[in-house]
Amino acid sequence: xxxxxxxxxxxxxxxxxxxxxxxxxxxxxxxxxxxxxxxxxxxxxxxxxxxxxxxxxxxxxxxxxxxxxxxxxxxxxxxxxxxxxxxxxxxxxxxxxxxxxxxxxxxxxxxxxxxxxxxxxxxxxxxxxxxxxxxxxxxxxxxxxxxxxxxxxxxxxxxxxxxxxxxxxxxxxxxxxxxxxxxxxxxxxxxxxxxxxxxxxxxxxxxxxxxxxxxxxxxxxxxxxxxxxxxxxxxxxxxxxxxxxxxxxxxxx
Amino acid sequence: xxxxxxxxxxxxxxxxxxxxxxxxxxxxxxxxxxxxxxxxxxxxxxxxxxxxxxxxxxxxxxxxxxxxxxxxxxxxxxxxxxxxxxxxxxxxxxxxxxxxxxxxxxxxxxxxxxxxxxxxxxxxxxxxxxxxxxxxxxxxxxxxxxxxxxxxxxxxxxxxxxxxxxxxxxxxxxxxxxxxxxxxxxxxxxxxxxxxxxxxx
Numbered sequence: 001x002x003x004x005x006x007x008x009x010x011x012x013x014x015x016x017x018x019x020x021x022x023x024x025x026x027x028x029x030x031x032x033x034x035x036x037x038x039x040x041x042x043x044x045x046x047x048x049x050x051x052x053x054x055x056x057x058x059x060x061x062x063x064x065x066x067x068x069x070x071x072x073x074x075x076x077x078x079x080x081x082x083x084x085x086x087x088x089x090x091x092x093x094x095x096x097x098x099x100x101x102x103x104x105x106x107x108x109x110x111x112x113x114x115x116x117x118x119x120x121x122x123x124x125x126x127x128x129x130x131x132x133x134x135x136x137x138x139x140x141x142x143x144x145x146x147x148x149x150x151x152x153x154x155x156x157x158x159x160x161x162x163x164x165x166x167x168x169x170x171x172x173x174x175x176x177x178x179x180x181x182x183x184x185x186x187x188x189x190x191x192x193x194x195x196x197x198x199x200x201x202x203x204x205x206x207x208x209x210x211x212x213x214x215x216x217x218x219x220x221x222x223x224x225x226x227x228x229x230x231x232x233x234x235x236x237x238x239x240x241x242x243x244x245x246x247x248x249x250x251x252x253x
Numbered sequence: 254x255x256x257x258x259x260x261x262x263x264x265x266x267x268x269x270x271x272x273x274x275x276x277x278x279x280x281x282x283x284x285x286x287x288x289x290x291x292x293x294x295x296x297x298x299x300x301x302x303x304x305x306x307x308x309x310x311x312x313x314x315x316x317x318x319x320x321x322x323x324x325x326x327x328x329x330x331x332x333x334x335x336x337x338x339x340x341x342x343x344x345x346x347x348x349x350x351x352x353x354x355x356x357x358x359x360x361x362x363x364x365x366x367x368x369x370x371x372x373x374x375x376x377x378x379x380x381x382x383x384x385x386x387x388x389x390x391x392x393x394x395x396x397x398x399x400x401x402x403x404x405x406x407x408x409x410x411x412x413x414x415x416x417x418x419x420x421x422x423x424x425x426x427x428x429x430x431x432x433x434x435x436x437x438x439x440x441x442x443x444x445x446x447x448x449x450x451x452x453x454x
Binding site for chain 2 (some may be wrong): 006007010045046048049050051052054055056057058059061062064065066068069072075077173
């Protein structure tokens with residue numbers, strides 16, 4: 001199709017998407033799309049591109065709000081009786097709460113007993129990436145899925161083996177996080193640290209979780225200093241849950 | 254921004270509609286404290302999640318004002334902001350089983366895809382992908398497409414602003430920019446498909 005015809009079709013599509021279209025024109029365009037699947041497909045793709053452009057604009061605005069937020073005075077939330085977390089907030093919110101509790105223990109309590117803290121606060125991160133489904137035969141499942149299944153069944157030895165096999169094929173942030181957790185349970189602390197560091201280095205996502213568990217791994221080794229350093233990173237303004245961590249660190253000055 | 258005097262609802266809406274660069278910040282600061290308190294109590298989330306929640310709410314209200322969906326406020330702006338927030342909470346609760354992303358962008362994607370869950374899942378990834386490709390376009394394409402598709406500027410306004418000879422030239426340039434974006438997106442999608450196929454081997 002030449003450029004003029006293509007422009008013409010795009011103009012029809014944009015007119016169809018606009019509020020200025022008359023019912024007759026709308027009907028005509030719908031007939032045209034019914035008769036021409038290529039035009040229909042072009043319409044779907046064009047609509048999605050426009051949504052993507054609008055989405056990009058709004059993403060920029062969210063970034064602006066985050067920058068603005070970092071300049072505003074904190075909102076004082078009344079401290080009173082504990083507000084329970086709703087289930088759907090749990091995994092991350094619990095991780096953040098745990099990070100704060102540990103940070104405060106590490107920073108405030110003296111002398112810190114890192115290994116005790118680890119024992120008290122370590123809980124394997126839940127498999128929120130690919131929860132086990134019932135009724136599927138093992139033979140038909142990939143190593144990745146079997147790894148998640150083993151993790152869900154607390155068979156960490158098997159999970160470590162399967163996750164490692166899966167990672168040979170492709171790096172995956174969720175697997176790295178759970179592999180590190182499984183290694184921690186099994187006492188392979190240095191290996192777990194390697195998993196968390198790879199996750200932090202190679203991926204943008206799950207950064208806060210990786211740092212939290214890396215901090216826990218240092219506690220397990222009795223290295224409160226390193227744990228403190230890494231947990232303090234959760235107070236970085238660009239990090240998730242920075243606000244509470246920042247407040248805490250300010251209170252400690 | 255001077256927060257000592259609170260602007261009226263109409264003034265805030267007018268500022269946003271009139272593309273005042275401070276409009277968004279004024280809207281954000283006006284209900285911030287009250288909303289965060291409310292969100293912590295209503296959704297039982299922690300303070301940080303409440304801020305993500307609030308930011309998404311404000312962006313949706315801002316987007317609706319831009320899109321002309323709030324021509325005349327039937328209630329106060331505050332009621333409107335809180336009802337958007339409440340709606341987000343319901344949507345999130347309904348879809349909690351599949352949510353891993355709990356941030357402002359998550360709510361934004363829900364706002365962009367109000368259709369059924371299945372198509373939302375497919376489109377969420379696409380929106381991120383298109384947004385990434387769009388940011389790679391650079392100017393003048395980035396500004397031109399943003400002005401046309403987000404700000405709904407006419408070709409006359411765009412030609413004037415971006416120094417094109419006439420609206421027709423601007424229109425041709427817009428077409429070329431959209432083609433570039435489409436090709437970038439397709440190349441990225443092919444790359445992802447290849448990676449998935451290789452991963453499955």
